[in-house]
Structures are given as structure tokens and as C-alpha cells.
Amino acid sequence: MRPFSYQRASDPDMAVQALGAAAAANDPLTKAAAQPLAGGTTLIDLMKLDVMRPTAIVDISPLAQAWSAIAPGGDGLRLGALAKMSDVAAHAEIQRSYPVIADSLKLAASAQLRNMATLGGNVMQRTRCNYFRDVSYENCNKRNPGSGCAAMDGVNRMHAVLGTSDQCIATYPGDFAQALIALDAMVEVTGKAGTRSMPFAQLHKRPGSTPDIETALQPGELISAFSIQGRWPRSVYLKARDRQSYEFALSSAAIALDIQDGTIRDARVALGGVATVPWRAREAEALLKGQKFDDGLPQRVADAAFADARGRRHNSFKIALGKRVVARALQQAVTMEI
Amino acid sequence: MTAAAPAPKANLGQPVPRYDAAAKVMGRATYASDMPLDNPAYAFLVTSAIAKGRIDRFELDDAKRVRGVIDIVTHENAPKLKESKLFSNGGYAGTTIQPLKSAEIAHDGQIIAVVVAESYEAAREAANRVKVSYSAAAPSATFDSPGTTAAAAKGQNSQFKEDPKVGDFAKAFDAAEVKLSVSYETPTQHHNPMELFTTSCAWMGDNLVIYEGSQYVYGLKNGVAEQLGIDADKVRVVNPYVGGGFGSRGSMTPRTAIIAAIAKRLNRPIKLVPTRDQGFTIATYRAETRHEIRLGASRDGRLVALRHEGAEVSSRPDAYCVGGTKTTTRLYACPNVDSLVSIVRADRNTPGFMRSPPEVPYLFALESALDELAVKLNMDPVELRRINDATRDPIDGKPYTSRSLMACFDEAAKAFGWSQRSPQPKSMSDGDWLIGYGCAATCYPTQMAPSAARVRLQRDGRTRVEIAGHEIGTGAYTVIAQTAAERLGVPLEKVAVFMGDSDLPPAPVAGGSNSTASTCSAVMMVCDQIRQRLFKALMPNDSLADKAKETVGISPAPSTQAAKGDRSLDIEKAFDALGVGVVEEYGEWKPEGAPLDSFRAMHNGQVRLVGGHQMKDQIAYAFGAEFVEVRVNRFTHEIRCPRLVGAFAAGRIMNPRTARSQLMGGLIWGMSSALLEATEIDERNARYVNDNLADYLVPVNADVPGVEVIMLSEQDDHINPVGAKGLGELANVGTNAAICNAIYHATGQRIRKLPVRLENIEL
Incomplete structure (x- = not known):
């Protein structure tokens, strides 16, 4: 772990400002100097492993009040990005109308992690590829673009069989995202220019020739909510x-x-x-x-x-x-x- | 009585709560790295990213610029240390690969630099900024890797003296009516105790105090002294609690002397807390093994020929092996036995003890093969074991001191509901799940070692027991306190036990499941010395000697003549007669058959274990039987184990509560070993890949919904004064085979390589 500055964002504008300010041009989000901290269950691990080396941490947990809605309605569902995994999984109406969401959350991680982790952070969690998480391996195209992929011919039991490229076979590890993509969820993104909305299916990027670019988010952008049309009890x-x-x-x-x-x-x-x-x-x-x-x-x-x-x-x-x-x-x- | 505190039976002690329970639950137990140090500096290790080759150069400028960095120690400026021989060659070390000695790299994750700084965070950051250039060579990772060498264990490992054999295996196998010839494999495993491999070293002038979780404080003290070239009396090792050992802290690792020498040079206490992944390479592990088993039997199930060939991986310089054939060739009655153990050298760190080192891999092979033979014979596997039950060691002909193997099978079978099993594979199911029942025998040698103790009794009954034993989570404090309370006739709450300090009277390594038998025998003996003094004070003309002897061993309460009636009053009278305020005794106990140099070795931190098949006229083992229910999902092929039932007989059970906990932990670990645990090795570079607790899987609560432990009454007067057989390593031995046997029953598929994962199942 390396030294970093820490600040709490008291409102979305401040968060976006702080995250955007430190961004250097052309930095992919994963390497941005400023990183948001919500539940902290992935980011802190990766910092301890020296995989992520942000110089500024922007704690967005004060935004929870505004961003943690669990709002099933007549025409669909809205979930705030800072809602806790455990709260959403335990919500009776989610269990009734969206069992795929409740179960994907309930079957993920441990009770302690679900109590800490947020929905937004969950979909943004990074791969568990051992070679990515161990910086003593130089050859990781995600960490060091162009350096090769140690997993390709290494111990790759946990790795992906779909959406791979000759640059990267790292698995997307989450569960909840499968429910979101299945239900045609939209993701609401808050940035400097306000909020924009895009299909969840467009959030994650296949590795292709740029495995270091994992999502469509730009530095300074935050997921603020997810929304789903209709009910999916079956x-x-x-x-x-x-x-x-x-x-x-x-x-x-x-x-x-x-x-x-x-x-x-x-x-x-x-x-x-x-x-x-x-x-x-x-x-x-x-x-x-x-x-x-x-x-x-x-x-x-x-x-x-x-x-x-x-x-x-x-x-x-x-x-x-x-x-x-x-x-x-x-x-x-x-x-x-x- | 609850499950945690089983009801009394003959020869079971009281299930008193753990001596250290409250301290541990309330966070008051101080582990080694909790010990406060005066103005410490913090060390962080840099470990090698290659397994073979040499370091060309370090770039340290970036690291040195980190604020708070005090020193960066590499092979270019490291303090010179003396070599220590491997523990099995009369030394103390678990490896002879000494880091920071040269630019050579002998294995993945070797310590190549130590960063010392004013804070842990600064040391870690600077360590991250150390850049290393290597000249890497192609390493040999494991079996079948190019460049490995193999040779028989006999002749290169001084503790592996003989490949047991008897009769004429080849002839008997040829002529056997039913034959089986099969191979098995077990993986690399790491102990992963909760407590990391920390060490803190503080000098006071020429005296060194080491705070380090150790299973052998006398070994560590003497070993570090040897490496530093100082008198062992100047070194003290302190660890009142150890956060799990499982064998990983039985012998000295190189880190301790390195940190001690740097602390001396900097004239400051140093605290080292390595990371979890560093623990995979700076300590020992259970090496991968391979087995060839051949069994010949008559049609009625009698074994006529048995051959067990084992191969184990070790490091280039050290011929470590576990050699479990000493047990597998003796477990069943068979007139023609042959065996061979060989060691395969690779570019790896040196392996070492891990809970039941020989028995876990070797009994997996034998107990799986026995199940396969039972299938061939169309025989109940329990009955096959009954037919071949032995009363004597088939190799040397010596009788077992006691052997309750079949009683364990019968008790466990009943509790499990074995009679409900339909023998045909794939014949039982429940919804999406195929159900399989399996069983296996478990055993572990009964071992003892010389031990000393000091006991001090006050007039008011308060008692202090001092012994450099080790609380590695087993319940050592508790059973020692119980022993003293019983022998002296004082209330348990008046007994204070002090352990985990090499300034106390020496006890053996907490390994080989010898601790209870050894330390309690010593404490019992010293308590009797006190009783003798008290007795003589009151009845100077009477002799206690014979009467005292009568009560040694199995008496549930003290029956000393002196202590009859109102005991505390008698104690007071005895003190008055003696005219003293305190009675204190020191004594050294050794088991029968211990070598002549036992006590000298004990003080020098070298263990002289006696027992198992190495007793003079007898052979001593604890036994058990394990039954498991396995469920295999028809669709996902996921394998789960909802029920583990074990019955065990281990002589006197000192405390059924702590014993049950040990046995339960063993069953769970055994299941884990069969289904979850394996250290993955990247064969290209001989590096461990899943070196963290997220990827090195161990069971979570949801994986072990049902564990039942049954303790049989067994009395054995031939082993030690306490009458106890060690059981800490008994329960995790048979489980691997029991699980695979159950998987066969569930699926019809025989899996001979551990761990079994869902991709190994084909339905």
C-alpha cells in the first residue's frame, strides 16, 4: 500500500469534482489517481496488494442517504448504487418480484461482506485472476498493457471461456451483474455534466486488445442507480x-x-x-x-x-x-x- | 451435558471448560505479535519472484526515499549467520536454504531483502518499491517436471531408517486369488494457521527475547542461538498462546535469526509481520505425494500380500520425507509386505510437518485401496477390515498395547446408520443429489518424549505449574491444570499454569501428538514428589512410595493417605510440620525406552520421541473409524459432505470437551483436505499461485452442517503414566479415503487424486 489522501464527499457534486480533478488525460478508470471508496471490500484489498495505487481516495459513503433507495414500483425497480447487498437481498418485494436479483446477491460473498458492500461497488469489482492480483508477475495486460498474459498458459481453472481475447482471459467474478444484464437493467451514471443513463450491458468492456479498460465509465463518473422495467417473478x-x-x-x-x-x-x-x-x-x-x-x-x-x-x-x-x-x-x- | 461437554464414561476425564477460554473470547490472550515492544522498528520482507536463478542487482533508491526507512538488508549487507542443520540431522532448522547468504535463488518466494522502517506502513511501501533484476533459470516444479531427481528415502534421510517388509510379497501377490493394483495422488497443502509467521526480537544487552508463535520454544531458542553464535542461555522465546500451528511452527524457519541479527545491528527491537502469501514460501508445507498400492487377497477377504510404494517431493538440498509406510505396512494383518519410499527433488522450499504428516497421504492410499478391494470381493468394507484386524504388528510381531479399531467401526457404524446403506453404487439419491456413504479407518502412533516440570504448592492450596509446553489451541493449559488439581487434590480454580516460555522447564515439541502424554506425565510425577514431601512430614515413619505408585495413572481423584478427609486442613498440617510456606518441586520425566541422552537433548531443544512402532516390545497406536455421507449434484456435480461421524479410542481422554474439539477439527480438516485444499503450482515457474485464503479453500460453516464425535472408553496401562494416547492428529487421517469411498458409492466413480472437484465427476 502506498500513501494516499483521503476525503469524504458530502454530496454528489463534491464527489464528482474530487474524482475528476485528479484524473490525468487518457488514464483508464482503473488507473485513475483518485478512486471512490464505498464498502471498500475490493479497493482496499487491491491497494494492499499494490495492484491499485491511487493517490487520492474519495469516500462516497455520505452519499448513501441519497443513493441507497430500494424502490420497487408498479412499472419497475430502482436501486440506489450505495444500497448494501444484504439489504437488497433481504427485501421482501425483491424476493417476490425479482428472485434472480435477491438470489444473486444472497449467494455472493459472505454475510459480513454483503453487509459492507454496495451494489455499485459490486458491479465494479475487479477480476480475481491470481496473476492480476500478484504484482510479482510482470506479464499482465490488465496491469501492464502489452506485457502479455501469465494466465493464458498458467493455472487458469477459474478463468473465462467466453468473451476472451488473446490478451486476457480473466473472469468477471460477480453474481449480481448477471441478474442486471439479464433483466435489461439501465445504469444511471453521475458525472460532471449531470447524470446520464445507459444499458447495463454497455457498462463492461470485453478485454479485446485493451484489457486495462474494463468499463465505459470515465474518471470522475460514478454509478448512482440501477433501474429495471417490469417485474420478473419467474x-x-x-x-x-x-x-x-x-x-x-x-x-x-x-x-x-x-x-x-x-x-x-x-x-x-x-x-x-x-x-x-x-x-x-x-x-x-x-x-x-x-x-x-x-x-x-x-x-x-x-x-x-x-x-x-x-x-x-x-x-x-x-x-x-x-x-x-x-x-x-x-x-x-x-x-x-x- | 451438551455435545460440547460429552457425558462421562469410564476413563474419560471431566469436560471442564478451557482454561484460556475467557481470555481468548474476550481478546485478552496476547499472541506473540501482541507483545508490547519498547520503541520497535518494523520489518517487511521482499521475496523472490523467481524460483531458480540469481539476483543481478537491486534498485533501492526509490525504496530508500520512503520516509521512515531505516535500513534495507539484502545479501550484500546482511549480517552473517551460522548454518543450522536440518532438525532430522541433529539441528533445529526446517530448511537448510539460508536466505540473504548469496545472490542465489533456490525457490519461489525466498526472502531476498528485509526493509526496516519506523512504521509497518513505511516498511511495506518501501518493500513495494524495491526493484530486483534477476537472471532466471528454468526451475523444476514437481513430479514429472524436467530436471527433477528421484532416489530412495533410505540412506538420505536419517529419520527414515528402513522400508518395512516381511515375507515374500512378489510370490504371494502372484499367487493371490484377488488382486488390486492402483495409484493415488495427494496435492501440495499449506497449513495457513490464523496467526501469521510473525517474529519480534528484542535485545537487552547480550540477551535476546524472541516473541514468536512456536510449537517448540526450546528448539527455537537453541537454534537461533546456534545461528547467532551465542550461548543458548542468552536467548528466551516467549509465546503464551499460539494461533494455530499444525506443524508449521515445529522447526525453526530462517526468518527468526535474520530478524534477531538485524535487531542487534540496529540496536532496536524489531517486529516482523509477514503477509499471508509470504507464509506459503517462508515456512514449510505438506508436499505432494504419489502412491502405488498392490493388494493380494484370498476370496474370503484375507490379505495375503501388500505393497505400498510412495514418492514425495522435497527441496534440492533437504531430503525431507514423511514415509508413511511405517504405518500402512502395520495396520492390517498380512504375512507378505513390501514397501518403498522415494524422494523427488525439485526447486521448491523444503516441506515439513503438517498435521499427521505420514498418515494423511499414505492412509488415503491404503484406505482407498481397501475400499476398492472390498468392491472386488463384493464385501462390506467394514467386514473386510474386521477380517484383517491385527493384534500384532505384522512386520515385527510385537503386540499392540491396545487396539479398539473394530469397536470404533461398530460404534461409528451404528451412530451413522451404516446398515441403511444400499451397497450398490448410484443407488441412493434425494432430489438433485446422489447420495454416497463411505468409511475408512484412522490411526495415529502414540508418542511420548522427555519433559520436565516445576510445581509450587502454597499452604492455601494455590498451585503454580511451570512447563515450557505450548498452547496451540489444543487445550494444553486445561489438561495440565486438571492433572495438577487431581494429583494434589486442590480445586481446579486454584491452579495456575505457565507455558510458552523457554525460561520454564523444558517440554517437548508440540508435535506428533505427544504433548498431553509427555507434559501431563511430567506434571503428575512432580505433583507426586510434592505429595511425598507432605506425606513424609506428617508420617515420617510410613512409606508413601508404594501407595503413591498405586494411584498413578488412572485414578480419577487423589487417594493419598495424607490428603484423605479434610484435604486443605491436611495440607496446612503438613506445611506446619514442614515449617515452610511453600513447597516447590522440579522433576524430569522420560518415557520407557527413551535413549540415554534424552534429558541432555531435552535441554538442548532436541526431541527424542518414543512410541508408535519404535517401542521395545510393543506397538502403540490410537485408532478410530470414520463414516461420511457425501452428496453429489446430478447437474452441477458439486460435492458436499453433510455428515461426518467418527468414533475414536485413544486411551484415557483427559478432557472430553477439548478432545472432542480436536477430533471435530480433525474430521473437518480431513473433509477439507479431500474436497477443497490444494496449493496450485504454476509448473512453468515453480511458483504457488493461490497463495491466499480466498483462493486456498478451507471449509466455511455451511460446508460442515453435521459432525459427530464419539469417544470410546479405552484403558491402556502400557503407554505412559497418564494412560493417554495423543489424539490431536488422529481424526484427519481417515477422512480423505472415507470421502472418496463415499463418492464412489454415490457415483460409481473411483477418484484417486485429491482434492476431488466437480470437474472430476462424470455422470
Whole structure:
């Protein structure tokens, strides 16, 4: 850890100001000199590991009053970015109308972390790739652009099989983001010029040739809220992992269905633990829409979801696993009582 | 009685609460790095990013500019230290790879610089700013890596004397009606005790005090003195509490003498708190192993031939091995036995003790193979073990001092509901989950070592016990206090125990599960010396000697003639007769068969363990049986273990509460070892990858919903005065095999490599 200045932002303007002021031109957000601190469950770790080296920390927890709404309404849901994971997971109406959200949060991290971590920070958490988190490895394109990727031919059991590039195979580790991307969430971003709104699906960037650029946010911008249209009571989050709690997904699936009179009117399929970014499997969804459920459908959907997957030495199992997880989650979503 | 404080049975002591419970729960227990130092400087380690090669140069300017930096010590300016031999070669060290001696790098994460600063934060920041240029060479990581060398353990490790064998294995195997030939593998594992590998060193003139979590304060004291070239009497090691050891603190690591020497040079106390990931490379670990097992049996299940070949990884300079064939060749009755242990040298840090070092990997192989044989024979695996139960060591023909293996199987089977198992694999399920039942035997040698103790009794019954034993979380304070209270007939709350200080009378290493038997035997003996003095004061013409002996060992309460009736009054009378205010006795106890140099070695910090198969006319082991229920998800293939049931017999159970906790922890660790724990090695560069507690998985509460511990009554008068067999390392031995055997039952799939993960399951 290196020395840094610390200030508390008492309102959004001040936060945006403080974060933007320290930004140097062309710095990707992950390397910005000023970083926002909310729950602190990722940032502080990465600072201790010397992976992130901000010189200024802007504590945005005073904004919680304004930014921690949990507001299900008639036409949809609004969630403040500083709402705590545990509060959202425990909210009765979220559990009723958006089980995929409640479960994705409930199955993430540990109770202690969920009590601290915020929604905004959760979607922004960075990869758990060991080679990224260990600065003694020079070759990490995320940390040192152009230096190579130690994970590519290293111990890569936890790494991604979808959305990878020849520069980076680091997995996006979160759970909640799969629920958001599945439900076509919008993300509200507050910056110097006020607030703007964009599809959550556009927030995260695939690594491509610039793995150091992870999101569409610019230095000085903060996520202030998420919003979702409609209700999704027929939705599930299924997570496969090495232990029963407090562990990242080896593979997960967020499924949301709208079934009317036996016909699947709308279907959402998102994948976690297997991709470099929150992953929407639109090819899989296309196989579901307008169809009636049959026993072979889960397998066809699962195959479509992983059609483009590419495994490496230690993580190829994730393709077969991911398919079974999607198929099972789909069966659960179809048969769940709502 | 609650589960935590089991109901009394024959030869079970009282389940009194832990002596140190309140202090620990309330945060008052001071661990080594909690010890206040006067004006300390703080050290932070820089460790190598390569596993083999040399350091070309350091760039230190950036680091030195950090405010508060006092010194940066590298091989170019490090204090010179004397070498210490490996503990198994008469030294104290867990490795002979001495960092900061030259530019050479022998393993990943080797200490290459020590930054000393006015604060921890400054030392850490400066360490981050140290730049190192290396000339890296291609390292050999593990088995099958190019450049490794393999050779038989016998002849290169002085503690591995013989590959046990008897009869004619080859002939018997050839002729056997049923044969099995299988291979198994176990992974690299790290102890990861909660307490990091800290050390604090403070000099007062020529005297050094070391605050460090240690399982052997006398070993550390003597070892550091040797490295510094000073008299051992000038060194004191203090650690009243140890935040978990599991073997990792049994032998000296290089860090201590380095920090002590730098503290001397700077003339300031120094506190070192390494990081979790540094702990993976600056201390020891359990090395990966491979096993070839061949079993020959008659159709009715009798073993006629057994061969166990084991291979273990060690470092280039040190021939460490655990050699578990000493146990696996003796567990079952078999007339023709052969074995071989070999060591494979790679560019790694030197491995070392980790809870039940020999038994965990080697019994995984044997107990898995036995289950495979039971399947071949179409026989209940419990019955297969019953048929081959032994009363004598099959290698040397010596009788077991006591052996309750089958009683444990029967008790555990009943509690578990083994009779509900349908033997066919894949025949039991519950919704999405396939269910499997599995079992395995567990065992651990009963070991003792010389120990001293000092006991002081006051007229009012207040008692002070001094012994340089170690509280590594096992309950050592508690059972020592109980022993003294019982022998002296004083209330438990009047007994104060002082441990974890090398200025106290020497006790052996807290390893090999010898502590309770050794330290309590010594305390018991010294208490009897006190009783003898009191007795003689009141009845100078009577002899207590014989009467005292009668009560040694198993008596639940003191039956001294002197103490009958109103005991405190008798004590007072005895004190009056003696005309003193305090009675204090010191004594040194050694087990039968201990070598002649035992007591000298004890003071020099060298252990002389006696027991197991090395007793003169007998063989002594504790036994148990473990049953597990495993569930495998049909869809995700996730493996969970909702139930662990173990029954154990270990002679006298000094305190069923602390014993249960030890056994329960063992079962949980065993499950963890089977399903979760493995240190991943990047074979390209021989580096540990998942060197943190987020990625080196250990169980969380949700992983262990059901653990049941049963302690059998067993009396063994042949082992030590206390009658106790060590049980700290008993329970985590059999679990690996029990889990894999249950996975076979659930899925029909035999998995021979640990840990078992969901990708290993094919349904």
C-alpha cells in the first residue's frame, strides 16, 4: 500500500469534482489517481496488494442517504448504487418480484461482506485472476498493457471461456451483474455534466486488445442507480461453486422467463463465472422466445449459450458445466411456482 | 451435558471448560505479535519472484526515499549467520536454504531483502518499491517436471531408517486369488494457521527475547542461538498462546535469526509481520505425494500380500520425507509386505510437518485401496477390515498395547446408520443429489518424549505449574491444570499454569501428538514428589512410595493417605510440620525406552520421541473409524459432505470437551483436505499461485452442517503414566479415503487424486 489522501464527499457534486480533478488525460478508470471508496471490500484489498495505487481516495459513503433507495414500483425497480447487498437481498418485494436479483446477491460473498458492500461497488469489482492480483508477475495486460498474459498458459481453472481475447482471459467474478444484464437493467451514471443513463450491458468492456479498460465509465463518473422495467417473478439464479458459501462461481446462470399459456413470451439468459464480462446469451434466448417448453429445449438452449466458448488447459470443464447449469436453471425457472 | 461437554464414561476425564477460554473470547490472550515492544522498528520482507536463478542487482533508491526507512538488508549487507542443520540431522532448522547468504535463488518466494522502517506502513511501501533484476533459470516444479531427481528415502534421510517388509510379497501377490493394483495422488497443502509467521526480537544487552508463535520454544531458542553464535542461555522465546500451528511452527524457519541479527545491528527491537502469501514460501508445507498400492487377497477377504510404494517431493538440498509406510505396512494383518519410499527433488522450499504428516497421504492410499478391494470381493468394507484386524504388528510381531479399531467401526457404524446403506453404487439419491456413504479407518502412533516440570504448592492450596509446553489451541493449559488439581487434590480454580516460555522447564515439541502424554506425565510425577514431601512430614515413619505408585495413572481423584478427609486442613498440617510456606518441586520425566541422552537433548531443544512402532516390545497406536455421507449434484456435480461421524479410542481422554474439539477439527480438516485444499503450482515457474485464503479453500460453516464425535472408553496401562494416547492428529487421517469411498458409492466413480472437484465427476 502506498500513501494516499483521503476525503469524504458530502454530496454528489463534491464527489464528482474530487474524482475528476485528479484524473490525468487518457488514464483508464482503473488507473485513475483518485478512486471512490464505498464498502471498500475490493479497493482496499487491491491497494494492499499494490495492484491499485491511487493517490487520492474519495469516500462516497455520505452519499448513501441519497443513493441507497430500494424502490420497487408498479412499472419497475430502482436501486440506489450505495444500497448494501444484504439489504437488497433481504427485501421482501425483491424476493417476490425479482428472485434472480435477491438470489444473486444472497449467494455472493459472505454475510459480513454483503453487509459492507454496495451494489455499485459490486458491479465494479475487479477480476480475481491470481496473476492480476500478484504484482510479482510482470506479464499482465490488465496491469501492464502489452506485457502479455501469465494466465493464458498458467493455472487458469477459474478463468473465462467466453468473451476472451488473446490478451486476457480473466473472469468477471460477480453474481449480481448477471441478474442486471439479464433483466435489461439501465445504469444511471453521475458525472460532471449531470447524470446520464445507459444499458447495463454497455457498462463492461470485453478485454479485446485493451484489457486495462474494463468499463465505459470515465474518471470522475460514478454509478448512482440501477433501474429495471417490469417485474420478473419467474426468474432464478443458479450458482455452482467449490464450497457451499463464500466462494465465486465456477459457473452460474441467471434466467428470467415470461410464460403465458404455456408459451415462452420472453426469455433472458445470462452467464456468470465463465465470461470476461457479465454475459448475455442472446442466441440461447432466441431459441426460447415464442416456444413451448419441451424436454429437449434446455439442452439446445445450453448448447447455444456456449457455442462460442473456448476452453484452455484447466478451465475447459466450464463449458460442459456451464451447459448443465443453464439447462438446470431453465428447468427450475419453468417449474417454479409464482 | 451438551455435545460440547460429552457425558462421562469410564476413563474419560471431566469436560471442564478451557482454561484460556475467557481470555481468548474476550481478546485478552496476547499472541506473540501482541507483545508490547519498547520503541520497535518494523520489518517487511521482499521475496523472490523467481524460483531458480540469481539476483543481478537491486534498485533501492526509490525504496530508500520512503520516509521512515531505516535500513534495507539484502545479501550484500546482511549480517552473517551460522548454518543450522536440518532438525532430522541433529539441528533445529526446517530448511537448510539460508536466505540473504548469496545472490542465489533456490525457490519461489525466498526472502531476498528485509526493509526496516519506523512504521509497518513505511516498511511495506518501501518493500513495494524495491526493484530486483534477476537472471532466471528454468526451475523444476514437481513430479514429472524436467530436471527433477528421484532416489530412495533410505540412506538420505536419517529419520527414515528402513522400508518395512516381511515375507515374500512378489510370490504371494502372484499367487493371490484377488488382486488390486492402483495409484493415488495427494496435492501440495499449506497449513495457513490464523496467526501469521510473525517474529519480534528484542535485545537487552547480550540477551535476546524472541516473541514468536512456536510449537517448540526450546528448539527455537537453541537454534537461533546456534545461528547467532551465542550461548543458548542468552536467548528466551516467549509465546503464551499460539494461533494455530499444525506443524508449521515445529522447526525453526530462517526468518527468526535474520530478524534477531538485524535487531542487534540496529540496536532496536524489531517486529516482523509477514503477509499471508509470504507464509506459503517462508515456512514449510505438506508436499505432494504419489502412491502405488498392490493388494493380494484370498476370496474370503484375507490379505495375503501388500505393497505400498510412495514418492514425495522435497527441496534440492533437504531430503525431507514423511514415509508413511511405517504405518500402512502395520495396520492390517498380512504375512507378505513390501514397501518403498522415494524422494523427488525439485526447486521448491523444503516441506515439513503438517498435521499427521505420514498418515494423511499414505492412509488415503491404503484406505482407498481397501475400499476398492472390498468392491472386488463384493464385501462390506467394514467386514473386510474386521477380517484383517491385527493384534500384532505384522512386520515385527510385537503386540499392540491396545487396539479398539473394530469397536470404533461398530460404534461409528451404528451412530451413522451404516446398515441403511444400499451397497450398490448410484443407488441412493434425494432430489438433485446422489447420495454416497463411505468409511475408512484412522490411526495415529502414540508418542511420548522427555519433559520436565516445576510445581509450587502454597499452604492455601494455590498451585503454580511451570512447563515450557505450548498452547496451540489444543487445550494444553486445561489438561495440565486438571492433572495438577487431581494429583494434589486442590480445586481446579486454584491452579495456575505457565507455558510458552523457554525460561520454564523444558517440554517437548508440540508435535506428533505427544504433548498431553509427555507434559501431563511430567506434571503428575512432580505433583507426586510434592505429595511425598507432605506425606513424609506428617508420617515420617510410613512409606508413601508404594501407595503413591498405586494411584498413578488412572485414578480419577487423589487417594493419598495424607490428603484423605479434610484435604486443605491436611495440607496446612503438613506445611506446619514442614515449617515452610511453600513447597516447590522440579522433576524430569522420560518415557520407557527413551535413549540415554534424552534429558541432555531435552535441554538442548532436541526431541527424542518414543512410541508408535519404535517401542521395545510393543506397538502403540490410537485408532478410530470414520463414516461420511457425501452428496453429489446430478447437474452441477458439486460435492458436499453433510455428515461426518467418527468414533475414536485413544486411551484415557483427559478432557472430553477439548478432545472432542480436536477430533471435530480433525474430521473437518480431513473433509477439507479431500474436497477443497490444494496449493496450485504454476509448473512453468515453480511458483504457488493461490497463495491466499480466498483462493486456498478451507471449509466455511455451511460446508460442515453435521459432525459427530464419539469417544470410546479405552484403558491402556502400557503407554505412559497418564494412560493417554495423543489424539490431536488422529481424526484427519481417515477422512480423505472415507470421502472418496463415499463418492464412489454415490457415483460409481473411483477418484484417486485429491482434492476431488466437480470437474472430476462424470455422470
